[in-house]
Amino acid sequence: MDTAIWFGVIVLAVILASVWWVRHRATVRERELADAQAESRRWMERLGGQVLNLVGTNEAAKQALADASERHNAAASQLQQATSLEQCRLTTETSLEGLYYVRAARTAMDMDPGPDLPDLSGQRNAGRVTEYREVDVDGQRQIASPEPTERTPHYYPGGRVAGKPVPEGWYSDPWWKPALASGVWVAGSYMMMSAMFMGMAGAPAYAEGAGAMDGGAGDGGDPGGGDAGGDTGGGDMGGDGGFFDGFGDFGF
Numbered sequence: 001m002d003t004a005i006w007f008g009v010i011v012l013a014v015i016l017a018s019v020w021w022v023r024h025r026a027t028v029r030e031r032e033l034a035d036a037q038a039e040s041r042r043w044m045e046r047l048g049g050q051v052l053n054l055v056g057t058n059e060a061a062k063q064a065l066a067d068a069s070e071r072h073n074a075a076a077s078q079l080q081q082a083t084s085l086e087q088c089r090l091t092t093e094t095s096l097e098g099l100y101y102v103r104a105a106r107t108a109m110d111m112d113p114g115p116d117l118p119d120l121s122g123q124r125n126a127g128r129v130t131e132y133r134e135v136d137v138d139g140q141r142q143i144a145s146p147e148p149t150e151r152t153p154h155y156y157p158g159g160r161v162a163g164k165p166v167p168e169g170w171y172s173d174p175w176w177k178p179a180l181a182s183g184v185w186v187a188g189s190y191m192m193m194s195a196m197f198m199g200m201a202g203a204p205a206y207a208e209g210a211g212a213m214d215g216g217a218g219d220g221g222d223p224g225g226g227d228a229g230g231d232t233g234g235g236d237m238g239g240d241g242g243f244f245d246g247f248g249d250f251g252f
Helices: 002-055 059-081 086-110 177-182 187-195
Strands: 131-139 139-145 155-156 159-161 165-166 167-173
Touching: 002 059, 059 086, 059 155, 086 155, 131 187, 139 187, 155 177
Parallel strands: none
Antiparallel strands: 131 139, 139 167, 155 167, 159 165
8 A cells, every 4th residue: 555655656746747847848838939039039129220310322332232231121021920939049040140241331432330249141152243243144243342342232141042052242233132032053153153252262162163053062060051040149149148249339
């Protein structure tokens, strides 16, 4: 009889411990989600403040601010639907993309761009435009430049688009946008990217001509080759003590 009682006590204790653990994990998840939503909201609001307070004075700055505004709208929509840590992370990534466009606009207007931002997903592997290039492919002329010019008013912060690396830089046309929207590159784009970036020191994925064709050498933290993977600031998006401090002087 004593054995049966002790067995019952043990079973009851296990059940109570299990219930406590489930409730505890649910509370922790709710707290983590609330913190992530608050962090995403802070970045989105910083982007919104920049978009509202800056006015482009030239074509490059106007275009960059228009892209920043589009990113702000997208982040606001994402945040409304964010019910998981991953969705919050993607929202923060979208806001960071917008802040890169803000930095580009400030640069185009000869203003201090402000503090550096954490790397975007895939940005490091994609590299950046380090020299002026002008190519003709199928009768279409495309230009890339490391700096904004009258002929290159379209900025891209760098990253992977539909699995292919697009270096950070200024371009004559936003040739990556169709693939960004559809997730598919047309065949002519491969030829253009190869001609544009072949051998460019700042674009390592194209240094030997293979990156554009095979999707690059990998990014060590870019899950599934997506455009919003896990490389943002080395994964340090939590709290106020990491990469995200010190942007207040410029309204970021």
